[in-house]
Amino acid sequence: MNRTFAPLRRVVAAVAFVVPVLLGAQGGTWALTNARVETVTRGVIEKGTIVIRDGLIAAVGADVPIPADARVLDLAGRTVAPGLIDLTSTIGLPGAATAAPVGGRAGGAAGGGAASADRFTGFEADRVIADEVRVSPAEARAAREGGVTAALVAPPRGAVRGLSALVPMKDSAGGADVIKSPVAEHFGFIAGNGFGAGGTNARGDHTPGTIMGVVAYQRQELYDAKRHALLEERWKADPRGLARPEHDPDLDALVPVVLGRMPVFYDAPQENDIRRAARIDKELFLRFTIVGATEGWRALDALEGHPVVVSVNFPAPSTVTGWSYRYAMRHESDDSAAADRAARTLIEGNAEAIHKAGLRFALASGGTNATAFVSNVRKAVAAGLPADVALQAVTIRAAEMAGLGAALGSVEPGKIANLVVTDGGNVLAADAKVRAVFVDGTRYDVVPAAGGRGGSRDGGPPSATANGTFNGDKTP
Amino acid sequence: MTQTLARRAGTVLTGIALGVTPLAAQQGAGAAPADGWNGAGALSIPVPPAAKLVAITHATILTASHGTITDGTIVIRDGKIAAVGSGVPVPAGAQVIDATGKFVTPGIIDAHSHSSLQGINEMSSSVTSQVRIEDAFREDGLTLYRQLAGGVTAANVLHGSANTIGGQNLTVKMRFGLPVDSMKYDKAPPGIKFALGENVRQTNNPPQPGRPLRYPHTRMGVEELLRDSFTRAREYQQEWKAYDKAKAAWKHGQPEPIPPARDVQLDPLVEVLEGTRLVHAHSYRADEILMLLHVAKDFGFRIASLQHVLEGYKVADEIAAANTGASTFADEWAYKLEAWDAIAFNPSLMAERGVRVTVNSDSDERARRLYQDAAKAMHYGNTSEEEALKMITLNAAWQLGIDKYTGSIDVGKDADIAIFTAHPFSPQARVDMTLVDGRVFFDRRTAPTLEAVLQSLRHTRAAMGGGAE
CATH class of the missing domain: 3.20.20.140 (Metal-dependent hydrolases)
Structure with missing residues (x-):
């Protein structure tokens, strides 16, 4: 845990200092559940789980067991695609x-x-x-x-x-x-x-x-x-x-x-x-x-x-x-x-x-x-x-x-965990709203600036915590 | 909008019937021509497809090589002239262009053009043989279409005259509407631009304050730079010859010879020394013309053409003896100091002394009416009609090294042809139709509509951030 969280805290601190509006950048082990997963290379999984560990995609599928140490993020109704x-x-x-x-x-x-x-x-x-x-x-x-x-x-x-x-x-x-x-x-x-x-x-x-x-x-x-x-x-x-x-x-x-x-x-x-x-x-x-x-x-x-x-x-x-x-x-x-x-x-x-x-x-x-x-x-x-x-x-x-077809660009086990989580279809869909991205397995929640498009400031709770069943990290 | 225009153009093309058979019956609305731009869709320029067999009948044919034929027929097969004469039978299945009352000439060749270029002068050095006009040529210069409307079928697209040794030329055929690469005339030997006098010295075009003068700044310096460059080229040539020899003699087990460093500036100059690259030299004064001829003689190469050559009449015998062509203006003079002694009799006087003379445009605008400039040679200097016609056709082909393939109406040559409404040297003459390789690239009846399509195309290019020139 410590090993995982030490770099994380540094990131959190940096983000918190420069962009207080961000709710946090969180690394570690993740299980993204109930998501519609557009793997790009291996079709669409309508209700799947993605396990992220140490910055990489550890597992993807409809029946993937959730590791005990994973923080679970329930993404029901949301779509996960490879990061652009x-x-x-x-x-x-x-x-x-x-x-x-x-x-x-x-x-x-x-x-x-x-x-x-x-x-x-x-x-x-x-x-x-x-x-x-x-x-x-x-x-x-x-x-x-x-x-x-x-x-x-x-x-x-x-x-x-x-x-x-x-x-x-x-x-x-x-x-x-x-x-x-x-x-x-x-x-x-x-x-x-x-x-x-x-x-x-x-x-x-x-x-x-x-x-x-x-x-x-x-x-x-x-x-x-x-x-x-x-x-x-x-x-x-x-x-x-x-x-x-x-x-x-x-x-x-x-x-x-x-x-x-x-x-x-x-x-x-x-x-x-x-x-x-x-x-x-x-x-x-x-x-x-x-x-x-x-x-x-x-x-x-x-x-x-x-x-x-x-x-x-x-x-x-x-x-x-x-x-x-x-x-x-x-x-x-x-x-x-x-x-x-x-x-x-x-x-x-x-x-x-x-x-x-x-x-x-x-x-x-x-x-x-x-x-x-x-x-x-x-x-x-x-x-x-x-x-x-x-x-x-x-x-x-x-x-x-870029010569990285084996490392990036799709939701496959072993690849770098760069993902984009959206509401309203995949990231290219007409009404899609980006809710979070993962970069090297680190979660960044996307909160649009006040007055910006979409967002969750219209009464609903911030998306960052809305569906995250784990909310242990303190964010300022 | 554009789609509509293209459709309209297609309709007009379908309706072409200069003679009997529609030239472009299969040219559907908005359909790209068979070998036109791929995927260009509505904005492709509707060039009618090439016909396999064409006959131009009942024409007055100015052949530029063997006199005038009245009531003549030209048979074109696969883009080449298959037969010409009066009483030549029209083969079955030919598309017929009835040219009754019309005058047919070889397609006009502009011996000096800077049309449709994205940058003309690489001014950063006085020797820029390494640059290629091919890299600056744009396929979409509307001027090319307008030149087709003036009967022009080929042009010598040259680098500017800012440098003693300028860039490599590009001989194009006006296959306007096809991709840019297909406008290059493959049979033409490569050429290069030289320049002498005021432009090179930059006396009329001084450097901006704070910038150094560029060498050379005198005519003496120009000669020195020429000799220096060709001395370097000769040494480079020797290096490669020595390498080739060593390489041929090399056997396994011995140290392998190492090739000399390739020099893209000297490569074209070696081709000049070897006679495979033609020199087109911008020049004005008699003294500098003689200087250049001497330099060329000393290094054993030929100047293919002197461009402008406004004092050529003073040294016509020397030019003729050097087997060098002269490409001049019909009647332009005194626009700068070195043009002071220019006279309108220049083309005629040089031609009389046996020089192969052309009248060129050096201008997008004049290129559209070169036939009128050629007529001036008749007017001022009593040049014969055929000689005057040669000045914009066969002689230009000779200067560009393509006279075996084009430049006159002779059997076996490319069917590059202009059809005029009246004698081309008459003030009433207009071009009705221009054929390149037997294919109609300009037809006056479709022109306004095509122009509209082109303007749309132009608009698109501009919208996409392009479109200069």
Whole structure:
């Protein structure tokens, strides 16, 4: 008991200090009973029990005995699904908030803060996100409110961005909490200081200044890494008589990429981006996962053979205005509500088009908050994506793309106990309300902020204790 | 809305009957073309499917290679010209385009274009042979459709002129409405942009305050940089040759030779040295033209075309002797210092001295009416009709290394064809129909409706955060 509760108390204290509204984060051994369990990989258990022990799912089923030491949580009428995994996140990354959205092109220059802009070159293959990520309790709580329990954190801009980390949505998560690092090397078409975004005459002494310059730079780096790999291999085999390969952390980071051991997550939202990325992949025989692909429906042929992380961060037609919009129009065009709706149908039908084409894909937020993420996934479902496929795409398929299909993404014995507990159907259902999530077997109750959606402030007791038969932990 | 538009477009297409057979009878409402965008649904551009057999009949045919044929027939089989002449029988089953009273020319080829690009100049260095226009080319530039409306079937899409050695070009066929990758003209040899003079020196375009001047800042520096770059390329080429030799001689048990470092900047320059990549060089003044021809001679390669070449008339003999083409404006001058000595007789004078001359657009707008610019060569310099036509067709194909496949109306060539309502050099002429590989990519009667579809498409792109250019 003590062993279990010591870390727990620390978490409770941290939560209590920063977010008094939270009712507690509780680890230990749990038995979630009478729940409708959507395992994602093994069908639905209408009235099942999930036993959680030491952060892992110990047992799942309709007739699972409840261990003597377990705290029992009666979830009658509620649904448990795997916690969502967002593969396009900048959560806990310093300075990321001001940068470009993931999986989408910034309206203008994608520069971060002025202070960092001067240092930023856009080529940081050896940047290790796990070393710098730190999820604040407020960020983690916001993610959990949408049912997100893990996020893949990578820089949102740059041509070669660094090595991403899959981070659990615990308060103050970072460092040792990281689930997996590195997950992938991240590439994109925006170079240093926002250059490379595609100006007609990109100026100045920054290399590269255009998208074609970014592509050239990436190709050169990858060829350099191939040679670096060869030199190292030869030197390791027999260093006698050979000049030793130069020490180059960037090339070292790219060696697993060119050897096909490290996936590349390539940020490519629009059709042209997707085709460019596919061209580089073909030339260098890499393993690109295309990220963004908001115009995937236009480039299904180019996406074939690539895993796709599809962003559901749909731009709103009515909010796209301003100079670049007018310039693009050049002539008057139909911007009626009807045309907006037609555009929206296509934009939101993207995931369904990719699904219908038989491509391997996951859905991701594209940089929005978790609540918007879930609501956008619902729109993709409304536009035709089967609901069960959508749930897979935000859980098991996302886990697989992060190389963690055996550890995360479904309710199966032995997997990490990342779960989301909802009222009103599973987390993607139209009226679903997230009541609690489990991250690494630790229970976090979700209590919406006052005036927020849903919640239990309308007279009923807080959900955290409403159905918990165990209420031994003191919460402030 | 868009669905309605596409349906409307489909209806119009179904109704096409320039001749006897509807060109797109099977083009259903809203159906994507057989090889159009997958899944593009209502917003796919309804390109009629390619017909296996087409006959253009009763046309006045300006062949650009063997004179004019009156009341002529062109038979197109599988996208290639199968027969041409008067009295050629129309094969059974052919879709017939009756061109009575109309003028048929080879599709126009724009020898200098920057159309539909997402970034034209990589300005960060004066040598950027490593960048590829292919990576900046967008398939959705409406200008491409408008150029089809001006009879353009192919274009040399070039990097800008900011650098001594600019990026790699892209020769496209205007297969507008198909995915961007299918617009690349595979038979075209690769090319590269060079530039000389004021743009490279950045004298009209000085660096922003606080930024250093970029080398070179003089014409002397431009020559030095060219020689330096090709010297580097030569050494690189030698390194690889030595490696290939060592590798071929290598036997098991010996230390395996290690390949040199691949250099994506020098690779294309080696191709230039080896004659497999064509050089298109932006130039104005006679002195810099001679300089470039000398540099090329010293390094043993050929300049495929001089672009703009406004003082070319002063050194036409030297250009002709170098087997170099000249691609110029019809009548533009004095817009900057190095354009001071430009004259409207330039195309004609160069052609008279045996230079293969083209008239280019360098502009989305002018590209739509290149036939009028070619007519100016007749007007100013008494160039013959066929020679003037060559300036926008066959000569451009020659400069791009595709004259074996397109550029004139000859048996065996791609059926890239423009059909005009009047003689193309008449002020009344308009393009009725443009065929690329025997497939109708522009038809004036469907144009307004298609345009509406395109605008919807444009709207969607903008709504999705794209849509610049």
